[in-house]
Amino acid sequence: MAADDLQPNERIHPGKPVIVDRYTVGARINHWITAASLVLLALSGLAMFHPSLFFLSRLFGGGQFTRFIHPWIGVVLFFSFLGLFLRFWKANLWRREDGTWLGRFRDVLTNHEDNVPEVGKYNAGQKLVFWSMSVLIVILISSGLLAWDQYFSQYTTIDQKRVAILVHSLAAVAIIGVWIVHFYSAIWVRGTIPAMTRGRVTGGWAWRHHRKWLRELVTKSGKGTGSSGSKPAE
């Protein structure tokens, strides 16, 4: 099966070390706009979430402006994430090996990645982050719009607003949790950050964490015979 997680931009540059292109400039800009909006949303939202965090509103020049800007950043986030979604959804489809990978998650956490199946561009953890973010952002934008009193107060009853804000705050907690997992993985697994900053990773990184993806790239580029792989070439 042709791997649907391969992107045309992904190229292998042989050398010492091998360099693999992982993200285009467009994808990286798209990612960082999304990331910035998510962090700003979390900070401005948390200011309204709990009194002990109200001081965060000072980052936004006071409570009034925090209240005003939060939903607008949400709109930016929504469209920005939509861009990421369209770019990445295919590579995040669930595969057979993902279940096995997840079943051996303990090995992943204890840095014994040799015991888990080889994975494509994304592992099961990354896919779970991707899909939960997708679902949560849809929940957040819809409940957020219902709670956006400045423009939409007349369209909902007070009871609907109560449900909306409760759902919104629960989804917000969930997405910040997912974000913590995402952020931590990126720093724990060294060599990952350059994927999103400079768009490239080393061959060793790809071999260690996304070996199937690397093999597929090698096969595609015809540079290697693939004989060291576990699956036949072509």
Next chain:
Amino acid sequence: MFPPLPNPSTTDMASRFSGKDLIRRSASNVPAPEKQLTEVAKLIDVSKCIGCKACQTACIEWNDTHPQVGDFTGAFENPPDLTPDMFTLMRYSEWDNPETNELEWLIRKDGCMHCADPGCLKACPAPGAIVQYSNGIVDFVHENCIGCGYCIKGCPFNIPRISKVDHTAYKCTLCSDRVAVGQGPACAKACPTQAIVFGTKDEMKGWAAKRVEDLKSRGFVNAGLYDPPGVGGTHVMYVLHHADKPEIYSGLPKDPKISPLVEAWKGVTKYAGLTVLGVAAGVGLLHHLIMGPNRVTEADEEHAEELTEGASHGRR
């Protein structure tokens, strides 16, 4: 008749209550006040109201608000709903009394109830935007308000309104500025029939008891006082001729209490939420301390080089 409050003197007077008398302050803790003020209350006797709207006018006048001239929509309500410029509103309903087969015209002065357990204050995220004094007055402090509208979601009576001009929340203040200098609310002062009276909460309850007794003697067997316990009692109370059916008075809630949705949002969500996030961050930190980073090794790089060079070592 209830003895009217005296007119103000012209000499300067110290305020009778201040920031030292707060028993609650939104999104913050306040030290218990040294002294407890006498609880005040406004009593609205629906059976005495003639619907003249003098109170509405007095409220506009005293609070210097500027409601827009509205359109006639075929109803007596004017404006049709409370607004940031209209803190109190006479609501009119026509009710067919099934027992007497007579049409009753029920007029209720709507506005903030000054709940002992105020849902607006519980919901408010901005420190000090809503305060409650030990005399029972719940007041909005506009310079602290962020305009989020959470108070609207918290209030069981659908009272606060957000101004489109300054984006802060408005509602009846119980004329806290007048009460502070020994005056009664402007609406009470203006009422020509004493349907609105003001005094201590105990006085008002006593007065209401007499009114209820009088109404009962006139055949309103279900007459009673509306001081709903679900919100801890209120500092604006009604005498109703049909106290068993408050809903007929333009939807006065029968058993108002802070919505369980609001309690969940402001209660368990906050504590559980912050705990979950704290634990997630803590676990990450701990994991890093114990397991250390996941580093790419020299061997990994070599494997990659072999793979890309296509050397067939058959190694894995």
